[in-house]
Amino acid sequence: MSNKNSVNNKLKHLNTSLEQRKSDQKEILLERIRDREHADIYTEMLEKCESDIQKLEDEIKSIQDYNSTIKKRKAEMKDSVEIIEEIIKEGAISDANLRLLVNKIIIFEQDKKLKIKIKLNAKFQRHKDCYNDNGIVLEKIFIKIKQNY
Structure with a gap:
């Protein structure tokens, strides 16, 4: 634009x-x-x-x-940004905002560990944070957006 x-x-x-x-x-x-x-x-x-x-x-x-x-x-x-701005303004995420923001949450087992995938309704760039066992972020990875997952 x-x-x-x-x-x-x-x-x-x-x-x-x-x-x-x-x-x-x-x-x-x-x-x-x-x-x-x-x-x-x-x-x-x-x-x-x-x-x-x-x-x-x-x-x-x-x-x-x-x-x-x-x-x-x-x-x-614009719709997604408005939802996020409302969340920031309120200081917490309401159930209604969460439902608008998140499409689905997928929990699965891989390599004998539980994994979680969260699919957002918003069109944000996807990224992946890798944590160690202590909950510390080891690396942040930006992922190419896929249509089907």
Whole structure:
């Protein structure tokens, strides 16, 4: 979102290029009709023009999809941040806030030890804290976000 002006300028440039290529395509079609002797050359030019148009349209769609994704994630994060701010303000986490924040808690056994996984509803970067037997943090690891776990 911080690069919104440059993204808007890029979209404007791509749309201008797209309109120019569509105009070129029409001109090439008219020339092909007038000059039937060299129709093969104009056909090749039309294919190249069509390829360029498709690439430009794909790039524009990609940028537009990216912008809508950013807006959607920003709205999701806003809800999560509001919950956290409320928790901080109250100084404790209520049952209702806990239910809003946590999707599920998974307890399982691995290597003859109990493990706990907490899946949050919020879209935060995941990390893992490793503790020793005395409860002291040995290391903090940031984990690549997976969709299914």
